[in-house]
Amino acid sequence: MVVPVVFFGLFFAHPVAAIVVRGLKADGSWDLGRIGEVLGDPGIRHVLWFTTWQALVSTALTLAIALPGAYVFARFDFRGKELLRAVVTVPFVLPTVVVGTAFLALVGRGGLFDELWGVRLDTTVWAILLAHVFFNYAVVVRTVGGLWAQLDPRQEEAARMLGASPLAAWRKVTLPALAPAVAAAALMVFLFTFTSFGVVQILGGPTFSTLEVEIYRQTSEIFDLTTAAVLTLVQFAAVGLILAVHAWTVRRRETALRLVDASLTARRPRGAGQWTLLGAVLATVVVLILLPLGVLVERSLDVPDFGSYKALTSDESGIFLVPPIEAVGNSLRYAAAATVIALLVGGLAAAALTRRAGRLVRGFDALLMLPLGVSAVTVGFGFLIALDEPPLDLRSSWILVPLAQALVGVPFVVRIMLPVLRAVDERLREAAAVLGASPWRVWREVDLPMVRRASLVAAGFAFAVSLGEFGATVFIARADNPTLPVAVARLLGRPGELNYGQAMALSTILMVVCAVALLVLERLRTDRTGEF
Amino acid sequence: MHIRTFVAAAVGLGLVTLSACGSSSDSTGSSGSKTVTLVSHGSFAYSKDVLKAFEKESGYNVKILKSGDAGQAVNQAILTKDNPQGDVFFGVDNTLLSRALDNGLFQPYEAKGLDKVGAEYQVDKDEHRVTPIDSGDICVNYDKAYFSEKKIEPPRTYADLIKPEYKDLLVTENASTSSPGLGFLLGSAAEFGDGGWEGYWEKLKANGVKVVDGWEQAYYQEFSGSTDGKKAGGDRPLVVSYASSPPAEVVYADPRPKTAPTGVAEGTCFRQIEFAGLLSNAKNAEGGKALIDFLISKRFQEDMPLNMFVYPVVEGASVPAEFTEYGPAAKDPETMAPEKIAENRDQWVKSWTSLVLK
Numbered sequence: 041m042v043v044p045v046v047f048f049g050l051f052f053a054h055p056v057a058a059i060v061v062r063g064l065k066a067d068g069s070w071d072l073g074r075i076g077e078v079l080g081d082p083g084i085r086h087v088l089w090f091t092t093w094q095a096l097v098s099t100a101l102t103l104a105i106a107l108p109g110a111y112v113f114a115r116f117d118f119r120g121k122e123l124l125r126a127v128v129t130v131p132f133v134l135p136t137v138v139v140g141t142a143f144l145a146l147v148g149r150g151g152l153f154d155e156l157w158g159v160r161l162d163t164t165v166w167a168i169l170l171a172h173v174f175f176n177y178a179v180v181v182r183t184v185g186g187l188w189a190q191l192d193p194r195q196e197e198a199a200r201m202l203g204a205s206p207l208a209a210w211r212k213v214t215l216p217a218l219a220p221a222v223a224a225a226a227l228m229v230f231l232f233t234f235t236s237f238g239v240v241q242i243l244g245g246p247t248f249s250t251l252e253v254e255i256y257r258q259t260s261e262i263f264d265l266t267t268a269a270v271l272t273l274v275q276f277a278a279v280g281l282i283l284a285v286h287a288w289t290v291r292r293r294e295t296a297l298r299l300v301d302a303s304l305t306a307r308r309p310r311g312a313g314q315w316t317l318l319g320a321v322l323a324t325v326v327v328l329i330l331l332p333l334g335v336l337v338e339r340s341l342d343v344p345d346f347g348s349y350k351a352l353t354s355d356e357s358g359i360f361l362v363p364p365i366e367a368v369g370n371s372l373r374y375a376a377a378a379t380v381i382a383l384l385v386g387g388l389a390a391a392a393l394t395r396r397a398g399r400l401v402r403g404f405d406a407l408l409m410l411p412l413g414v415s416a417v418t419v420g421f422g423f424l425i426a427l428d429e430p431p432l433d434l435r436s437s438w439i440l441v442p443l444a445q446a447l448v449g450v451p452f453v454v455r456i457m458l459p460v461l462r463a464v465d466e467r468l469r470e471a472a473a474v475l476g477a478s479p480w481r482v483w484r485e486v487d488l489p490m491v492r493r494a495s496l497v498a499a500g501f502a503f504a505v506s507l508g509e510f511g512a513t514v515f516i517a518r519a520d521n522p523t524l525p526v527a528v529a530r531l532l533g534r535p536g537e538l539n540y541g542q543a544m545a546l547s548t549i550l551m552v553v554c555a556v557a558l559l560v561l562e563r564l565r566t567d568r569t570g571e572f
Numbered sequence: 573m574h575i576r577t578f579v580a581a582a583v584g585l586g587l588v589t590l591s592a593c594g595s596s597s598d599s600t601g602s603s604g605s606k607t608v609t610l611v612s613h614g615s616f617a618y619s620k621d622v623l624k625a626f627e628k629e630s631g632y633n634v635k636i637l638k639s640g641d642a643g644q645a646v647n648q649a650i651l652t653k654d655n656p657q658g659d660v661f662f663g664v665d666n667t668l669l670s671r672a673l674d675n676g677l678f679q680p681y682e683a684k685g686l687d688k689v690g691a692e693y694q695v696d697k698d699e700h701r702v703t704p705i706d707s708g709d710i711c712v713n714y715d716k717a718y719f720s721e722k723k724i725e726p727p728r729t730y731a732d733l734i735k736p737e738y739k740d741l742l743v744t745e746n747a748s749t750s751s752p753g754l755g756f757l758l759g760s761a762a763e764f765g766d767g768g769w770e771g772y773w774e775k776l777k778a779n780g781v782k783v784v785d786g787w788e789q790a791y792y793q794e795f796s797g798s799t800d801g802k803k804a805g806g807d808r809p810l811v812v813s814y815a816s817s818p819p820a821e822v823v824y825a826d827p828r829p830k831t832a833p834t835g836v837a838e839g840t841c842f843r844q845i846e847f848a849g850l851l852s853n854a855k856n857a858e859g860g861k862a863l864i865d866f867l868i869s870k871r872f873q874e875d876m877p878l879n880m881f882v883y884p885v886v887e888g889a890s891v892p893a894e895f896t897e898y899g900p901a902a903k904d905p906e907t908m909a910p911e912k913i914a915e916n917r918d919q920w921v922k923s924w925t926s927l928v929l930k
Contacts, residue, residue, distance in 0.1 A: 081926075082926055082930065083922075083925055083926045083929075083930055086930050149793060149804055149805060150804055150805060154805075245784065245785065246746045246749070246783055246784060246785050246929055247929060257748070257749065259647070259651075260640070260644050260647055260648070261643055261644060261647065261748055261749040262748050262749075262918075262921070263643075263646075263647045263650070263671060264918070421651070424648075424651050424652055425651055425652075515648075530614075530639075537800075537803070
């Protein structure tokens with residue numbers, strides 16, 4: 041418990057507090073009147089309104105498009121299902137920068153739609169909404185589908201036997217059982233879209249701005265730290281609220297449902313209706329998920345003879361001190377270090393959470409989730425101004441980037457490890473202790489074998505998340521050590537086909553690395569009830 | 573628990589040791605360090621041999637960190653001023669100068685050779701916290717082909733831009749994120765006065781001005797007159813750019829055209845001056861001073877124009893023929909006193925944002 045708390049205190053609470061103090065303490069005295077001032081500003085109100093509105097619409101769209109998918113994954117058996125499950129999860133671990141880039145290649149100027157029909161959606165809200173659906177499709181399919189697969193179909197059948205119509209049976213039996221999972225998924229999607237940064241940054245243009253993007257703009261471009269600090273507080277409150285509701289739905293989800301093994305409930309589709317549904321879902325996946333990814337790859341090959349990829353190895357671009365391809369090495373190094381940190385902190389936190397119960401621990405649990413929703417931008421920025429004095433002067437140290445990335449990885453690690461650790465029978469530990477094993481040995485002999493697989497999965501997620509982290513890294517990655525997402529964003533900001541091609545090529549590399557990591561995870565994964 | 577903490581500490585130590593043999597060669601330079609670091613925005617460019625010559629003569633290795641556009645680079649430098657990422661910052665211009673000075677970004681240094689720098693560029697004469705390095709003019713550029721095809725006269729002045737024949741033709745940059753965008757806003761404020769610029773922008777908005785985030789996007793994607801913009805299908809024949817953009821179009825074209833494909837609306841210019849300064853807590857102040865001296869040496873001043881398309885500020889530094897041939901310097905650009913910019917900038921940008929973007 042000590043390690044995670046210290047870690048969060050130093051690298052999360054401290055930097056965030058530093059930013060807030062810097063924003064609200066004008067000339068040495070607290071000035072809370074500024075909060076009202078900022079919130080009264082029509083421009084800021086517009087941002088608040090837009091943030092909420094687009095998150096609501098994105099969530100509704102995602103549910104509408106992904107729920108049929110969740111049903112198909114839960115109830116049908118078909119060839120290639122495992123592969124498809126991995127495919128729909130790829131977007132979720134993709135860096136937001138890549139998602140933005142892919143949609144730019146699809147609906148931007150000179151993009152695929154532009155060439156085919158002269159349709160351009162960039163700088164419209166549609167591009168943002170579509171990218172959000174793309175990004176969060178897997179959240180719904182996994183959260184809802186995972187539970188749906190384990191619901192006993194016989195309960196619904198029993199209701200039918202007793203004379204309920206199919207619709208009534210579904211409404212009275214299945215829906216109540218699913219509702220908490222749907223709510224949890226919806227809240228997760230809402231949270232991710234509410235705090236969307238990379239996607240909006242690339243697709244939004246100057247007119248659309250979420251809170252997160254606005255915080256970035258206010259700090260990095262307009263240099264109005266007060267406004268940024270106030271917005272951070274607002275976001276903090278909103279995220280806290282969302283997480284509290286989420287925790288409540290998760291607890292509701294733990295109510296006693298009769299769960300059966302998922303492999304028993306899936307069947308081959310029967311009848312025209314079911315085949316149509318399956319076809320429709322597959323078509324959705326192809327258009328919504330494979331198309332953007334495919335376009336990305338296609339654009340990266342636009343310059344003949346792998347020109348875009350070759351250009352990555354030259355340092356003639358003048359944007360970086362190093363050839364862009366070195367960003368790949370940097371990213372992998374950073375992500376590996378971040379994974380180690382996240383596993384250590386997250387693992388210890390999960391262990392602490394299993395051993396103890398009570399209100400304090402529950403609060404701690406929620407605290408660990410916070411970095412998911414607190415502006416990554418704020419964290420990156422806080423790092424810059426808080427971690428700059430001895431004994432903790434890390435600003436010119438490369439460890440800064442992995443630390444920021446680990447912050448985002450920890451919640452995933454905790455969420456994945458916790459259910460597994462909780463499932464370890466306490467009596468096994470006690471028996472081992474009685475037989476004279478040291479605590480360390482108990483952990484090694486009892487817990488470790490059981491959590492090894494979960495740790496691998498957690499490590500994979502932490503790795504993928506770190507690899508794609510953009511909001512915080514964009515501040516703290518130095519010009520001579522860019523990470524992949526930062527390099528992509530910078531290349532996109534430069535003129536000329538070759539830079540665009542290089543951005544696409546780097547995005548493709550990043551996508552492949554993430555996809556491979558995920559396929560490996562898919563093989564390792566055993567229980568499908570996890571929250572991600 | 574103790575054991576666990578111990579393990580954690582061990583792993584932590586491992587990481588720290590790893591970091592010691594990590595990739596970056598950060599010069600935690602002492603004052604006698606041989607490395608001097610220049611922090612700048614993304615547009616900083618130079619000829620390698622010129623820099624090599626300086627390294628050879630001075631004995632310093634120069635490291636250059638470039639990131640973001642001018643505004644972002646300045647803000648980042650201010651935020652990290654207690655422990656700066658380098659020794660010298662280049663690229664703060666007159667529109668943002670007060671922000672850097674008010675936040676104590678620079679320490680005073682009177683550069684050797686400052687007497688040769690034109691008096692009109694020296695805005696911090698008493699304290700010498702910054703040294704002027706280059707100047708340029710932010711002006712509306714027009715696509716010659718478009719206007720000759722349509723048989724319309726290209727616009728000349730700010731007032732022309734709100735005429736109906738130029739409806740939906742102009743693309744400009746976000747004044748809160750881009751230095752040309754801010755320069756164009758300040759130019760309009762200098763032209764129409766404190767009370768008049770908002771009314772002007774309302775008319776400009778009604779006349780279909782398009783705003784994008786940065787200069788690159790405006791010039792290379794939206795503007796129909798630049799080579800890249802044509803390729804990208806840009807459909808705006810008017811763009812807020814620089815007086816030196818037409819020569820750049822020629823220099824970078826292969827084969828070079830006889831005349832520049834773009835022209836400058838001479839009554840829409842705002843004078844921009846870029847400065848360099850010695851960062852307040854520079855680790856290698858001596859090296860930084862030598863570097864600033866080098867930036868106003870004739871050699872670097874004459875190297876700048878064709879790399880960054882800016883004008884030298886040192887008297888006697890020659891300007892390449894391309895400049896005079898394809899795009900004469902703006903005759904009578906708008907200017908604004910640094911104090912006035914300092915006083916109004918943030919408020920104006922705020923009003924502009926809610927007026928034009930929301």
